[in-house]
């Protein structure tokens with residue numbers, strides 16, 4: 324019930340985005356990545372290049388070398404210019420390991436024989452969404468669907484929807500966005516389960532502040548009961564037409580999870596850990612039908628939760644199938660034959676036991692026997708070998 328998923332995105336490289344509007348460059352730097360702030364000028368030689376944020380000195384270059392004694396300590400060891408690019412009229416600033424504090428308006432000032440040349444860069448900082456987690460929890464007796472992510476800047480937008488849709492005000496999630504010391508936001512939202520377990524698919528959408536990313540995760544729970552000893556197909560369809568996706572089926576029972584099989588649409592490779600016991604249809608799965616076929620399942624070991632998990636770029640769908648198996652109970656079938664077999668076996672054992680008991684009683688003579696026969700036999704044996712008689716009677720005691 325408390326399956327857990329995280330959609331993840333492949334690593335981001337230095338991917339600052341640059342645009343130009345009303346004479347200003349606009350740059351979006353990715354938090355903790357390197358970032359280039361552009362600056363162009365007319366080259367004349369012997370330039371003095373100075374970069375400022377508001378009135379804070381960020382970087383200074385003159386007489387062929389960096390002059391950093393006046394540099395603000397926020398920028399220490401993080402700045403440089405491409406000095407080989409100066410003859411090309413390029414005084415761009417390389418800002419290493421950018422941080423939220425680096426946002427703002429920068430001024431590039433180039434002094435040369437041509438006079439002062441200035442240009443401006445509006446720098447935004449963004450920490451993109453890297454995962455979205457959606458799971459079912461039970462914090463105080465009632466089920467909640469909980470959606471969360473971490474280390475995002477600026478604070479993202481989160482909203483819920485269901486399938487089938489419900490009126491907007493039916494959903495009353497509790498959402499918290501908290502910034503850590505670095506200024507990065509974690510977001511956590513919980514929505515109480517509506518109706519019965521299998522009634523709705525819950526969809527959590529997380530969108531970045533600048534609208535550059537939209538992540539979506541969905542979760543559905545379903546209860547399935549099946550006749551034991553027969554094949555079972557657990558249906559699972561991809562949410563939309565997915566380009567490159569991974570499908571993973573897992574089995575969870577008593578807090579232990581194991582992977583049943585995985586399918587990668589890019590390589591078209593299926594790896595099955597349950598061998599011939601479970602498979603997906605290789606022709607259907609590529610078009611998004613990941614239904615799992617289970618061979619001849621029985622009721623004990625395979626009762627549990629079968630989770631179907633489609634994950635693709637910024638999208639994830641999980642369906643938890645709680646599968647229970649039951650035996651058919653109509654007259655004359657296998658199960659009543661079993662009962663007859665067990666009863667018969669018990670009777671046979673009982674009779675055999677009684678016969679053995681009777682024969683042992685005849686053979687052994689216990690010291691506390693009071694019948695005359697027994698006493699007589701005891702005397703006879705004692706006459707021959709006392710020790711032997713004692714051990715014999717002891718072993719009879721144990722057997723009975």
Ligand SMILES: *[C@@H]1O[C@H](CO)[C@@H](O)[C@H](O)[C@H]1NC(C)=O
Pocket residue numbers: 359361362363405408413414415
């Ligand atoms: C300046 O040079 C750097 C380093 O080669 C390059 O990354 C940047 O795009 C150039 N900027 C402009 C505005 O030409």
Ligand SMILES: *[C@@H]1O[C@H](CO)[C@@H](O)[C@H](O)[C@H]1NC(C)=O
Pocket residue numbers: 385386
């Ligand atoms: C730059 O170097 C020249 C001579 O090499 C010197 O006259 C001038 O003062 C220097 N400028 C600064 C700002 O150090």
Ligand SMILES: *[C@@H]1O[C@H](CO)[C@@H](O)[C@H](O)[C@H]1NC(C)=O
Pocket residue numbers: 518519
């Ligand atoms: C939940 O299921 C039960 C039995 O199937 C039904 O009686 C009840 O009305 C359902 N509740 C809701 C809220 O759908």
Ligand SMILES: *[C@@H]1O[C@H](CO)[C@@H](O)[C@H](O)[C@H]1NC(C)=O
Pocket residue numbers: 577578
């Ligand atoms: C599963 O784990 C939860 C919390 O870790 C625990 O409360 C629960 O008793 C466990 N259930 C089983 C069947 O082990």
Ligand SMILES: *[C@@H]1O[C@H](CO)[C@@H](O)[C@H](O)[C@H]1NC(C)=O
Pocket residue numbers: 556560603604607612613614615616
């Ligand atoms: C999905 O595939 C299964 C067989 O694996 C099939 O029984 C089922 O009808 C298919 N569903 C759809 C919607 O195509």
